[in-house]
Amino acid sequence: MKHLTTFGIIWAALGLLVGSAHNIAMAAECPAVTVADSMGVAAGKYPQQYELSEFQSLANCTLSFSGNPDAAALNSRIRGNPQLPPLEDRIPMEPLVVAPYASIGKYGGTFDMISNATEAGTSDFLAIRHVNLVRFSDNLQTIVPNVAKDWEWNDDFTQLTFFLRKGHKWSDGAPFGAEDIKYWYDNLSLNPNVFEKPKDYVLVGGERMTLDVLDPQTIRFNMPAPKPGLLAHFANSYAQGFQPKHFLSKWDPELNPDADAMAKAAGFENGLEVLSNYYGNSDWTDTPTPMLRSPDKAGNLPADTVPTLESHILISESTEGRHLVANPYFFQVDTAGNQLPYVSEQDEIFVNEDEVRLLKLVNAEVHFKAQSLQLSTAPLLLDNQEKGDYTIQLRPEVTISSFGINMTHENLEKRKVFADLRFRQALSVAMNREEMNEVAFFGMGEAKQYVGFTDSPPFVEDKWKQHFAQYDPALANSLLDEIGLKDTDGDGFRELLNGDKLVINLQFAVQGAPAALVELIGQHWSAVGVQTTVKEVTPDEYRSAQSSNKLDVTNWRNGQPLAIVLGTNQIWVPPYHDYFTVRTNMLWAEWVDSNGASGVEPPDYAKQMMEDITAFQSALVGTPESDELGARLVENLVSNLLFIGTVQVPAPIYHRNAVKNVVEYTTHSFEYYRSYPYRPTQWWLDE
Template identity: 45%
Template structure:
């Protein structure tokens, strides 16, 4: 029997009792039009169409084909329906459905310095935190599930999702990232500790094109938080990188040499750089000629924007034509198709660019000391500068306990010295001068007090009362004297006690450094102050070449420590925010063959921290372990804190729309990532 195919109108369908599908409602957060979403401010496509009783039609940026031509190596674009996933993420804009056009102009200090707030504008990961900073919501992943004991995490991807070059993105790209990049000794000589669990690797398997499982050697309930806030993206384009791997391509060496590389390994290094971090110089800056010969300038991405130009002065990006998000009217995001990032190392020049109206968005490295000047010039620059609460902004000073100079190492390991340096700080004055009285004097603790319940007032107030005479008495008790009367104490070997304080304005306010220099000098410890770039600071810190490290106490909010205890254990930091105790870390890593053996309480931190990761955040056991860890830190004054619970400024130009006041200015939630910058648009 044959049947004729017929099309029924909405009215006819209604008569027949079937639902009539009209155009979908242009839902916004300001007006949800009676709809509720399973996750805040976004829908899955099927969910949206079912709740709206509609069929969503899709539209694209009319300039997308021209933008695509700027992406070196990309082919001509197929129709939008072939570029979007079969299951795109539907985003409800904050205030209104936007329109295409404009450029997000931003400022960084350099190609690897102060770039993370702009990186966060284009960032994606499996999941993210909603702007309430409490709810984890889907992003690249469509969904996820756990087994009962938090040892197996299943991630469900979006059918039909594609890389920025149009090739399919599948679970194989996730397995490839871990098995062929993270565990590959040609890429990482030593597997990064952050991707080991109780010292063991996770088993990552692609069970079908849209399903990947992570099987952990121990319970790991906090790992979803890592995917929600972390810069590291747990997927790499297998189709692109595997062409340079003999495991996948028998002619990998020949292909690499054909493209001008010495070896296949050099090709992988060229494109991946041995890092999940996205602000490393792109191949365009590394070797533009070679990139042009190869025909692909940057590794394909899932992010909203793709680097198309880079020099020592800045980088430019254009919209990803295969991006997986649409708005509730069906428009493919992002609305703003271009990002222009310029590098400015000098803070005064940065402020001038903002005041001249040249900057559309800036969060990172704007300090309260800048606020009065920026506020005064709001009208002139047509921008708004506002305050936001902060997490992890308490600036610390951490003396190098395993210093290469044994005399300084002995001094820095004497708790009397640490206490003297702590009580020599006039935190009330720091709060007034640097933070305009907006903060709270506070000791340095490795868990942001506003996000956990195990940090007590006694801990936060330990050794913070200003007492310059008490500081001098402690130093004298150590046997440190000013024999020649020049105002500077002498070390036990007779040399003047001089501390080199190297700092970067990306991490700390200049005025605070000057105040601390004067406080400690008044106690008899001379401080030589030197400002450097963040790259220089990090290189010296990670080489154990600094007398002390100073930065913001980031990486310590609840979501951060639930999945990464870097701040808890030696060296109490990562590459981007180095701590102290590198010798202690070496001792642990080599089983005592190298480095410096720490005291018994420092040794406890490794065991306590491992247990902390294996229990659910906020549970009684988690709080008990957290309190023990914090007590060891504060008893030893591993990081001397200054002022916490502060607010900090951020700014945006007034023609940037769909901007919502941010709940917190925090690297720990990856700056702008929770606030959905893909739905920003420029008023025209």
């Protein structure tokens, strides 16, 4: 068997075999190791963390455990939770031991955050409490254990086995194990009555996997073809590879004959409606759920809170925000034996106005913010750092703002023009990217074409990074003339081929693109006779219009690193991303989803990309086969300008100085799931 550690560190030799984490007799009290001070303790198999037996062996000590003194009071606020048992009955027998970055923390406090709306701008906050089977470490290369304590691949990457932690419990004290992973996969992700269309990450080349429960703590994914990127998916995705079977199966008619009656008593049509509303609407874990319907004036919930493995659990939710308390059964401890998280409560409020959000940051009313902060906000935030006692990091964005021209537009005359490659080429060279960089981004960005892969693997030829990215309005006019788009009424703007006015309505949300950038693009296109109107809308309005095929042009930050592309095909298959990001050509997607029964048939190059991404995900990275497939994916994507790239820039990350153990981020990115690699469970509040 091949053991894949993805740049992992060689395991230090173990001193003693340990049978139970709760029956250990060793030499001394454990040193409070931090990343800043190892205190003479060698690194473990994985960076900045240890398994319990590994840590005790390397440190020649016995770790004793302690917990938040307010845990019982916090637990009493979790609707449906039983009385809290002692700490030793709450943490796993095999907890994950986390080395804090700089200091052992103190318990308490409320972590304050702002998001845009219930499903807009919330990943910033969700990433702070998020867990999945594994995660990327902060170098964004090494995959390390998290919920799973380890994993193992077979030789051809068609079997992935996860080993879970003995004694791990859900936030309500129920056992967590392999059955919860199998239930998530078989009963939810692949159930057409719950999830209309399976996500690509639960399939391999469009085919399902099978999951074998080998024992309560061991589960094996069996794949119909190699998919080495499956592990990377679990390392970065917000979609967790498990769900609480003991809780959700009560509503599942396949598993509980009383499910429909229970659901009707709770105000639903049947049990499937509960499951569909909970999971089938979205795998986005901050989607409001039926368990949290209409809290009363005191913020109480009408049903028990859905159990979680995350560091904090939701106790109240409304249209104004959410409130969470620490999970009393969380599976991580620090090197001094303190159960994590240190922070007792989290509070999130929804503020959809960009100016109000900025004011709250300047006034230090928020502990942390990264999502929706554009580079344009940096001067104001930097100027007020000392006064507000906060720190701003400017870190590179992984993605680049990209614009997709809707080639399946409901207006057939627009569709005819938009589908002409010369039109997309003209719009691209009409863009003055250097002006965008200077005006919108203070000269701190890099003008680029969109190439899909954000980390430029070797098979991405340099020529594609600047393909039709030069500023050449003369060429733009020539191409538009060649198509036959003329200004016959002399108003300075071109008409469609049938004589109707050609007007591009460019809608955007500031969460996806800064206003200054979009306004400049509107001016650039209008300057070559393509009349363009610019309108700012809310993220929810934008996403709804985009997914309904109502937009002329779609725009958001786009692109994914190679490791993530290996796990999901979404940026290579119509509509080329998910609901929360940039999508285009929705009727191509309908054709694909319906197997040609409806929608619009994609062109041959789009079909080739669908074939190539399936083969690419099964090929070993760095082989000639992989490189050939990757190069062809890039060529088809860029040469046809499915998306038009702009300028790649850094963006601000904000944190109050009272938040301890925050380190410098490698990137400002959703693609590595924001704060998840930087271990926010070991943050603490010094205030």
